[in-house]
Amino acid sequence: MSPEQIVEATLFASQTPLTPREIARADESLDVGVVRTALDGLRERYEGDGRAFQVYQLGDGYQILTRPEFAPYLERFDSVPRPPSLSRAALETLAIIAYRQPLGRIELEEIRGVASASVLRTLQDWELIAVVGRGEGLGRPLLYGTTKHFLDHFALQSLSDLPRAQDLPISLARTTAEEVTESDIGSLVRSPETSEATGSMSGEEVETESR
Amino acid sequence: MEGLSTAVPNRLSSQQSEDTFLVELDRFSGPLELLLHLIRSQDIDIFDIPISQITRQFQAVIESGIEDLELDRAGEFLELAATLIRIKAQLLLPRPDDVQWDEDPRAELVRRLLEYELFQEVAGVLGGAEAERRRHFGKGYLALRQQPEEVRGKLTTTLAELIEVAGAIPEPDPVTTHVAPTRVVTVEEKMSAIRTHLNQTDRLLFSRLFGSWRDREHVVAALLACLELARQQVLRIEQVKRFGFIWLFGDNDRKKSGSGSKTTNKVRPSDASKLTDVHDTETPSELSLAPVDS
Structure with missing residues (x-):
């Protein structure tokens, strides 16, 4: 049995993403490095053979999924209910939590300008966010963060896959602001150092926090 | 005003007072989104918001639709309306020429709007990523449509039972129409x-x-x-x-x-160039929004 075959067997049998470490448990001949090499080999092979599926990375795990162009065929079957696509309010809330975590409900509502208790509950039910701690201050408010499943839901490898603001089209902020001083803008967003540090935050850390 | 009069057929706009917007309040997830919509649709410079104009329009929209909202949601819109009116009042108050504001009364609102808009953009990106992800299927996702189970075995029944059951079957309606099953379109x-x-x-x-x-x-x-x-x-x-x-x-x-x-x-x-202009403008590089850890 080649390592590639063993890795293929584990991925084939699994319904959820597996991390290289989890895959390596399959045999003493495997370690994380060998698994990664095997994963690359599999991907190349599936690509070359024109397979209808491919190995995709979701969070820090890997899973065999069908290629997107086959979605129209699969949608003709009765499929196991997939989570509904999220509402705008839910996406907005997730966006804020993803960038500002850990974050409490009050801070979230200040940014959104609307009450958010029910959307927080829904996102928790879908395991897209989780309580990751308690804040200082009155009542020790619950703090929320994104989960590993959040990465899976959006097919992200890590939080650093999320766009930086400078990559986003911002239709309103095109004018050079004389009236809003630089310090105003600085307080709007976090300092570059922080963003640098967290740019590399991996899905694994996120998961640990959410446990 | 400008935004709408170009956008609405003449027949309609002539009936509308110029400050009225054809927007439905419950379409907006909250007051900030409504405010952003008013600003965007009129191509207003966010760093120089004409507060009295915007306040007037904002009030007009919420007056037209607030009765349909739940109390809590209505309160959220009213709170922002109050903020707008406060800013307007601050701007109107006379002040000696040599006294400067520490900060433009609008600055806090601008900050909130810019921040909110950034997150809306990210939410849009997430929505796209979600749609793309939903086109990938993992294992266990397909279920074949159910077939009736086939039962094999000897027929163990008596003639009397059979007649009894047959008698219980209602007479078929003489004018039944046969409906051919169609494939369900999803x-x-x-x-x-x-x-x-x-x-x-x-x-x-x-x-x-x-x-x-x-x-x-x-x-x-x-x-x-x-x-x-x-x-x-x-x-x-x-x-x-x-x-x-x-x-x-x-x-x-x-x-x-x-x-x-x-x-x-x-x-x-119909000329979309006006829209893309706004879209293509350069993003100030100071605005960085990045994931933040604890």
Whole structure:
């Protein structure tokens, strides 16, 4: 049995993403490095053979999924209910939590300008966010963060896959602001150092926090 | 005003007072989104918001729709209206020439709007990522439609039982019509079809989506699919006049307005260049929004 075959067997049998470490448990001949090499080999092979599926990375795990162009065929079957696509309010809330975590409900509502208790509950039910701690201050408010499943839901490898603001089209902020001083803008967003540090935050850390 | 008068057929705009916006309050997830919509649709410079104009429009919109809102949601809109009025008052108050504001009274609001808009953009990106992810299927996702179970075995019944059961069967209705089962068309299928079409062409006539079927089920599925895709901001729906052609446009300029304003069938000026102008403008590099750890 080649390592590639063993890795293929584990991925084939699994319904959820597996991390290289989890895959390596399959045999003493495997370690994380060998698994990664095997994963690359599999991907190349599936690509070359024109397979209808491919190995995709979701969070820090890997899973065999069908290629997107086959979605129209699969949608003709009765499929196991997939989570509904999220509402705008839910996406907005997730966006804020993803960038500002850990974050409490009050801070979230200040940014959104609307009450958010029910959307927080829904996102928790879908395991897209989780309580990751308690804040200082009155009542020790619950703090929320994104989960590993959040990465899976959006097919992200890590939080650093999320766009930086400078990559986003911002239709309103095109004018050079004389009236809003630089310090105003600085307080709007976090300092570059922080963003640098967290740019590399991996899905694994996120998961640990959410446990 | 400017935004709408160009966008609404004359017939309508003549009936509207110039400050009235044809927007429905419950379309907006909150007051900030409504405010952003007012600013965007009139091409207003966010760093120089004409507060009294915007306040007037904001009040007009919420007055027209607030009675339909739940109390809590209404309160959220009123709170921002109060903020706007306070800022307006601060700007109106006379002050000696040599006294400067520490900060423009509008600055805090501008900060909130910019921040909110950033997150709306990210939410749009997430929505796109979600749609893409849903096109990948993992194992265990397919279930075949159920077949009736076949039972094999010896027939163990008596003639009397058989007659009894047969007698219990009601007389068939003499004029039963036989309805042939049709394959169920799903909204998902229609959504896939629309995506495929829009990948190949810039715009698509709505009636093309069910043209060959002429079947109510197809029309309904096509409509729901369009609305869902519009909600996901994958496409934009336009109809120039009542009962006119309904066009679907691809997502080329969807980043422009994340507020969902494109889901209305209100007309936009058909030249999209005005929209893309705003979209293409450069982003100030100071605005960085990055994941933050604890």
